[in-house]
Structures are given as structure tokens and as C-alpha cells.
Amino acid sequence: MKTYDFKWSDLGDTEQGRPNLGTEAPVAIYRLMQFTLKDVLSRQLGLEKTCELLARAGELAGREFCRNVLNTRLPLAAFIADFEKKLIDLKIGILRVESADMQTLHFTVTVAEDLDCSGLPVLGGAVCNYDEGFIAGIFKEFTGRDFTVRETDCWAMGDRTCRFDIRPSGG
Numbered sequence: 011m012k013t014y015d016f017k018w019s020d021l022g023d024t025e026q027g028r029p030n031l032g033t034e035a036p037v038a039i040y041r042l043m044q045f046t047l048k049d050v051l052s053r054q055l056g057l058e059k060t061c062e063l064l065a066r067a068g069e070l071a072g073r074e075f076c077r078n079v080l081n082t083r084l085p086l087a088a089f090i091a092d093f094e095k096k097l098i099d100l101k102i103g104i105l106r107v108e109s110a111d112m113q114t115l116h117f118t119v120t121v122a123e124d125l126d127c128s129g130l131p132v133l134g135g136a137v138c139n140y141d142e143g144f145i146a147g148i149f150k151e152f153t154g155r156d157f158t159v160r161e162t163d164c165w166a167m168g169d170r171t172c173r174f175d176i177r178p179s180g181g
């Protein structure tokens with residue numbers, strides 16, 4: 011079976027490659043790719059498996075993002091502040107830490123204006139599986155431990171912000 015191993019360098023040099031159009035594209039176009047991928051994968055694998063795979067892709071993205079974009083030499087609180095700032099700089103979302111237990115590593119965070127779901131119609135369930143994985147991957151890469159992240163509120167459930175429960179797996 012052939013596989014593909016993602017490397018950060020596969021993202022290419024977007025500045026050199028798009029001198030006229032630039033390095034950004036509309037949010038709807040990003041969502042078009044993600045949701046059509048979800049459509050075709052779910053027909054092949056079922057929705058549950060598809061959501062699990064999207065979360066795994068998000069986790070891979072989170073680990074690579076942490077390695078390539080975030081400053082992992084910072085202590086935890088400063089690391090989270092850096093994460094918050096990068097999410098805004100890259101227009102991914104506006105993260106706020108609602109509660110943080112530095113001993114148990116249990117966090118509750120909200121993400122407003124989320125790239126994946128803000129403004130979606132009410133679909134009856136949380137849709138940010140990729141984001142759950144993305145956050146888990148970042149915490150895993152930083153701490154060396156596995157994390158479980160669950161989205162408890164989502165624009166697609168009628169909420170006006172996404173809320174994520176973050177804790178070490180099995181903890």
C-alpha cells in the first residue's frame with residue numbers, strides 16, 4: 011500500500027509561488043475543500059470514521075504546527091499566550107482560556123470566529139473534529155503526553171463560539 015508522509019516543506023513557498031495573488035485565500039474556499047473532502051470520505055468510510063480521520067489529520071497538523079510555528083522552549087503559560095497570538099496572526103480564530111489547571115493539565119478554552127465553523131448553519135452537532143485534533147496535537151507535541159480534546163459548544167450547534175475541553179488522555 012502506498013502512503014504519503016507529510017512534511018512541512020510540502021507546503022511550498024507561497025510567497026514566491028503567488029507573487030500577484032498573495033499568500034491568503036477566502037475562508038469559504040478553505041471550507042469548500044474541507045467539507046467536500048468530508049463528503050467523499052464519509053461515502054467511502056461512514057461519517058464516524060471520517061470524523062475520526064479528520065481529527066487525526068488535525069492532530070498531525072497540530073504537531074507540525076507546534077514544531078514549525080510555535081516556540082516550544084517557553085514555559086507552559088507563555089507557550090499558550092504565544093499560541094493565542096499565532097492563531098490571531100494566522101486568522102485561525104480568537105482563543106481565550108476560560109480555565110487552566112497547570113497541575114492536571116485540564117483546560118477549557120473558547121475559540122471565537124473559528125476558521126472551520128464560525129457562521130455555519132445549525133447542523134445539530136459539533137463539526138470541529140479537525141480542530142479537536144489540532145489542539146490535541148499541539149498539547150501532545152509540547153508536553154510529550156497524549157491529550158483528549160472534545161468540542162462541547164460549536165457554531166454548528168447554535169452556539170456563538172466554539173468551546174473545547176482539553177485534558178491528558180486517561181486523566
Ligand SMILES: [Zn+2]
Nearest residue numbers: 127138164172
Ligand atoms: Zn465549532
